[in-house]
Structures are given as C-alpha cells and as structure tokens.
Amino acid sequence: MKLLLLDVPALHLGYVGCYGNDWIATPNLDRLATRCVVFDQHFADDITWRSTFATGRHVFPTHSGLDPEFESRLENDFREHSFVWKTIQAKVDAGLAKGLKEIQKKTEKTLAALAKVDSWVLQVELPSLAPPWNLPEDALNIYCDDTAQEQNGAHDDLDRLKDNYAAVVTYFDAWLENFLDALSAEPWWNESLVCVRGTSSFPLGEHGYVGPVQAMLHEETVHLPLWLRLPGAQGAGSRLLELTQPVDLFPTVLEYFCLPIPPGHGHSLWPLLKGEVETVRPHTFSSCRVGDEIEWSLRTRDWAFLLPIHGLGDVVGASGFVEGSRPRLYVKPDDRWEVNDVSHHHMDLCEDLEKTLRDFAAECGKG
Numbered sequence: 480m481k482l483l484l485l486d487v488p489a490l491h492l493g494y495v496g497c498y499g500n501d502w503i504a505t506p507n508l509d510r511l512a513t514r515c516v517v518f519d520q521h522f523a524d525d526i527t528w529r530s531t532f533a534t535g536r537h538v539f540p541t542h543s544g545l546d547p548e549f550e551s552r553l554e555n556d557f558r559e560h561s562f563v564w565k566t567i568q569a570k571v572d573a574g575l576a577k578g579l580k581e582i583q584k585k586t587e588k589t590l591a592a593l594a595k596v597d598s599w600v601l602q603v604e605l606p607s608l609a610p611p612w613n614l615p616e617d618a619l620n621i622y623c624d625d626t627a628q629e630q631n632g633a634h635d636d637l638d639r640l641k642d643n644y645a646a647v648v649t650y651f652d653a654w655l656e657n658f659l660d661a662l663s664a665e666p667w668w669n670e671s672l673v674c675v676r677g678t679s680s681f682p683l684g685e686h687g688y689v690g691p692v693q694a695m696l697h698e699e700t701v702h703l704p705l706w707l708r709l710p711g712a713q714g715a716g717s718r719l720l721e722l723t724q725p726v727d728l729f730p731t732v733l734e735y736f737c738l739p740i741p742p743g744h745g746h747s748l749w750p751l752l753k754g755e756v757e758t759v760r761p762h763t764f765s766s767c768r769v770g771d772e773i774e775w776s777l778r779t780r781d782w783a784f785l786l787p788i789h790g791l792g793d794v795v796g797a798s799g800f801v802e803g804s805r806p807r808l809y810v811k812p813d814d815r816w817e818v819n820d821v822s823h824h825h826m827d828l829c830e831d832l833e834k835t836l837r838d839f840a841a842e843c844g845k846g
C-alpha cells in the first residue's frame with residue numbers, strides 16, 4: 480500500500496478553474512479533478528500551526544504552542560509499524576522555478592529508492608505560491624493589461640498583484656503536467672492513494688489585506704482545495720459537497736493502511752467516499768493567531784460564524800472581543816466571499832453558534 484501526498488502552500492481556491500474560476504488557465508489541475516474525487520467544502524482547521532493532518536487533533540491558539548506528544552503523531556505511528564515515511568521539500572530560498580525543478584529531481588530519486596518497498600508514504604512539500612516568486616517578467620505578466628490601465632489613467636497595485644498571482648498559478652499548473660504524467664507512468668500509481676491538497680491559502684485583498692497578516696478567517700483564508708485519487712481511480716470525476724477538514728485526513732490515512740486509529744478530532748473520510756454516510760461532521764472549526772490577535776470560526780453548510788477573541792490570556796469563555804470588531808455571520812453558500820454580515824438579524828443563532836464554538840475550544844484546551 481502506498482500514499483503520495485502533494486502539499487501546495489498558498490494555493491487560493493478562487494484562482495483554480497475546477498473550483499469556479501473562469502479567467503485563469505489551470506488545465507492540468509482541472510484534468511486532475513476529472514481523475515479524482517474533488518472536495519468542495521474543505522476548510523482549514525488552524526492557520527497558525529497547520530499540523531492537524533499529522534496530529535489528528537485541533538489546536539486552538541490559547542497558548543504558545545503544540546503539545547509535543549502530538550507533534551509527529553502520524554509519522555511516528557507509521558514508523559512504529561515498520562512502514563516507510565519520506566518527506567521531501569525544496570530549499571526555502573530556492574524560489575518557485577528552481578524549487579519546482581529541485582522537487583522533481585528529489586521525487587525521482589526518492590521513488591527510485593522506494594521501488595522495492597511494499598508500504599510507504601511520500602510527502603512532497605511543494606514550494607509556496609506566495610510572493611516573492613523570482614520568475615521572469617514575461618511569465619508574471621501574462622494576465623496584465625498595461626494598455627487598459629494606462630487608458631484608465633491609473634495603475635492599481637492590487638490588481639497587478641492579482642494578475643501576477645494568477646500567472647504564478649498558471650506557471651505552477653504548467654509544471655504540474657509533466658510531473659503528474661511522469662508519476663502516473665509509475666507501476667504503483669494505479670493502485671495507490673494520491674492526495675493533492677492546498678495546505679494554506681493566500682488572501683488577495685478580498686477583505687482589505689494581502690497574505691496571512693491578520694487574524695481573520697474569511698473564505699479566502701480557510702477554504703482549501705483537496706483532490707483524492709483513489710486506488711483504481713474509483714469515483715473519478717465526482718465531487719463531494721460535505722464539510723471536511725485536514726484533521727480528517729489523519730484517520731483516513733490510518734484506515735487506508737489498516738492501522739489503529741487513536742482518539743482525536745478527525746473523522747475518517749472512507750465512509751463518505753464509499754457512500755455509506757451522507758456526512759462526517761456537522762461543523763468545521765478553524766482558528767488563527769497573528770500577533771496578539773486571535774479569531775475562531777465555525778462553519779456549517781448554511782452559515783459561517785467568525786468570532787474574534789480578545790488577547791492571549793484566559794480566552795476560553797472570555798466575554799471581550801478584539802477592539803473595534805464583533806462576531807460576524809454570513810449566509811452560505813450564497814455569500815461566497817462573505818461580504819454581507821447578517822449577525823444583527825440572527826442574534827439567537829449567533830449565541831448558539833458561539834456557545835458551540837467556545838465549548839469545542841474548551842474541550843480542545845484540555846488536551
């Protein structure tokens with residue numbers, strides 16, 4: 480049994496064709512979608528630590544770090560059962576173009592070393608799609624229309640940044656074609672599990688900020704792409720609208736390898752993939768800490784509830800909010816990018832959602 484994990488940092492779901500974008504060329508990500516099960520409602524659990532996949536537990540930022548006991552829980556479980564786990568990544572300062580080339584060489588070398596291993600996990604951490612990109616100007620400017628901007632008498636830096644980011648996504652997509660074609664020619668490919676996931680997003684001004692610089696858990700920050708190619712291409716081209724989170728991948732991977740699943744906050748996705756259940760969770764829980772600001776959120780199929788938390792003290796059960804900010808409520812899926820806060824129309828619902836969120840955060844804080 481084999482599992483290939485392709486982790487893509489800073490991939491904004493709104494810039495991918497199979498997730499609804501109609502102006503950016505992503506033919507290879509779109510082709511991947513036809514070969515996989517696509518998850519349409521996959522939400523990050525913690526923006527700060529990004530470790531729930533490896534731990535099976537939510538960590539709400541009410542303290543300075545993770546419990547070391549859970550830091551590498553999944554990887555440790557595999558090694559205890561004599562399975563091989565390999566992780567490869569490009570150098571931090573390699574830049575996107577050099578980083579992708581480096582990843583391709585490392586992947587080829589690692590797969591050659593794994594050729595005689597029966598059960599393995601290969602986690603490929605791809606270079607971030609966030610700036611700086613270190614790409615040639617002609618590659619970055621394929622969506623820029625300087626003539627139109629000159630005619631309008633203005634140059635919008637944010638529009639230019641969006642166009643550049645779109646070009647980066649297209650550049651990555653073009654690289655992905657040869658990479659996936661080479662992998663799919665491997666003898667192990669057809670009977671293995673392949674997971675391609677965005678491990679983080681990259682806000683591009685939807686709520687007045689660029690990048691992960693504020694503790695705000697809007698759609699553009701927490702909604703992540705996820706593709707699963709099942710063994711034998713089962714369910715290829717299907718889409719799942721049910722709520723899922725990275726923490727759910729922890730028991731999903733363990734079940735795939737027939738390993739025991741310890742208690743945790745995730746739910747195996749296999750019953751959902753097999754059509755045995757209609758949903759695995761009624762809510763998603765997310766958290767983020769930037770500096771002294773903290774925000775938590777709870778999402779259902781119908782609502783997105785965002786709760787600013789005041790400070791880093793005894794925040795579980797606290798009554799204060801971040802200065803100048805209040806809880807926010809958005810109708811889903813109608814208000815996709817969460818423009819219209821309707822919390823003042825649904826005060827009772829906000830109270831119920833806040834209680835559910837705070838109770839869950841308190842339970843997580845108990846370890």
